Amino acid sequence: MASEHVQLRSGKRRQTEDRIIGAAAELFLDRGFKATTIRAIAKAAEVSVGRVMAVGDKDAILVRCFDRWIGQLQDGTYTPPPRRASLSERGSLSERGSSTAAGAVGVRAGAGASPRDTGPSRPSSAVQRHLLELFLPFLEFFAEHEDLSRDYAAAMMRVKGEPEVFNTLAADLQSRLSESLVSIGINEDHARSSAAALYDSYLGILFRWAATTMSLDDAVEAMLASIVFHTRIRSSL
Structure with a gap:
């Protein structure tokens, strides 16, 4: 039972971290790094500021976001967010x-092309x-x-x-x-x-x-x- 309880807590913690990184990723892409605050990330993820800080500071969270984006680009699952540009x-x-x-x-260098091309x-x-x-x-x-x-x-x-x-x-x-x-x-x-x-x-x-x-x-x-x-x-x- 104790082991199941630990696994459950660990799973919930990972889900919360994923939600924080997901919220931060959207904010970074939308507002940029400097305009995004830890408080804004906490609000978007519906967690406390302290819970966000437990994942890391803004630098660490940005690196985690890029890890996620790069991983998605490598496996072909990255979906660009809706653009708000003109x-x-x-x-x-x-x-x-x-x-x-x-x-x-x-x-x-196809048909008719020379090595000089x-x-x-x-x-x-x-x-x-x-x-x-x-x-x-x-x-x-x-x-x-x-x-x-x-x-x-x-x-x-x-x-x-x-x-x-x-x-x-x-x-x-x-x-x-x-x-x-x-x-x-x-x-x-x-x-x-x-x-x-x-x-x-x-x-x-x-x-x-x-x-x-x-x-x-x-x-x-x-x-x-x-x-x-x-x-x-x-x-x-």
Whole structure:
């Protein structure tokens, strides 16, 4: 009986934490990091301020929110919240995202194309396209929520502990990357090393993006350059 009671309390605590993180996620996306208060999160989650603080401060909660968003992006379950921007702003964002994705993933190295037509900005193989497409949802999410992503990068430097982006989320995406690299003939050891390097490149790009005037196009270009290096160099080993 005691064990069942402990499990019940633990389950309720997890449900409450999930509700707090869910409420915080909606507020952060709607209002931004600085305008969202712990009191507002508590009100939205229908819990006390102390219960929110038991989950963590604003930095820790923002990191937990990004862990949730990144996990949803990786497993394909992320659903964007209703946008409240003007029609003109939505059109501008949509046009920017679609043109970047099309330009990055589009391949000129098809029928009639010469090797000179392909460069770091164009994937030259199906595997390179696939690898880039694994990263695009995250890059586009950061572009869509650029200010919040900068706050996230700063929070990561202040929060103690290891976010899921360095643990289970990293292991899952690196496994997918490694499988793709093996599929083009790279041996498993090199594939695992390259997958880890690509993941570190992706995190480095996000932090550089947060600290500079880097654009989505620049981020995609940098990610693709790393992909091209690892698929071309490693495949010859």
